[in-house]
Amino acid sequence: MNEYFKKVREYLIDLDFDITYESEDECVFVVSDERSGVSNMVLGCADPILILEQFIFEVKDTSASTYIRLMQKNRDIIHGAFVLDDTGKKVIFRDTLQLENLDFNELEAVFNSLGLLLSEFSNELIELSKH
Numbered sequence: 001m002n003e004y005f006k007k008v009r010e011y012l013i014d015l016d017f018d019i020t021y022e023s024e025d026e027c028v029f030v031v032s033d034e035r036s037g038v039s040n041m042v043l044g045c046a047d048p049i050l051i052l053e054q055f056i057f058e059v060k061d062t063s064a065s066t067y068i069r070l071m072q073k074n075r076d077i078i079h080g081a082f083v084l085d086d087t088g089k090k091v092i093f094r095d096t097l098q099l100e101n102l103d104f105n106e107l108e109a110v111f112n113s114l115g116l117l118l119s120e121f122s123n124e125l126i127e128l129s130k131h
Helices: 001-013 062-073 103-131
Strands: 018-023 028-033 037-046 049-058 081-084 090-098
Touching: 001 028, 001 037, 001 103, 018 081, 028 049, 037 103, 049 103, 062 081, 062 103
Parallel strands: none
Antiparallel strands: 018 028, 028 037, 037 049, 049 090, 081 090
16 A cells, blocks of 8 residues: 555544545545535645645635635635635635655644634635625
């Protein structure tokens, strides 16, 4: 088993995440955790980094004010950031970590950051997704 794949898998199990998909060949996981609001988060090993992406919502109002607010909120995010997909309409939470020295606490911090973001900013995210 790929050493990075094994390490990430063990951490996800220790964090009590539901692994809904995994591929050792691609070194990819899809995980969910209702408690923290994580749903179908994709984790991919692209040596030397682990990429974590969680779809948040699709932008309907593509005015500058929407994107400005997302950029302002990025400042408050402890780990990770809001990014846009290639279309510029899908808002994704994304973080990257070094695989070589990845530890449990570092991975847990990313999930905690996302959970905090979703709990503190949920009403505004819902509003942004409606317009």
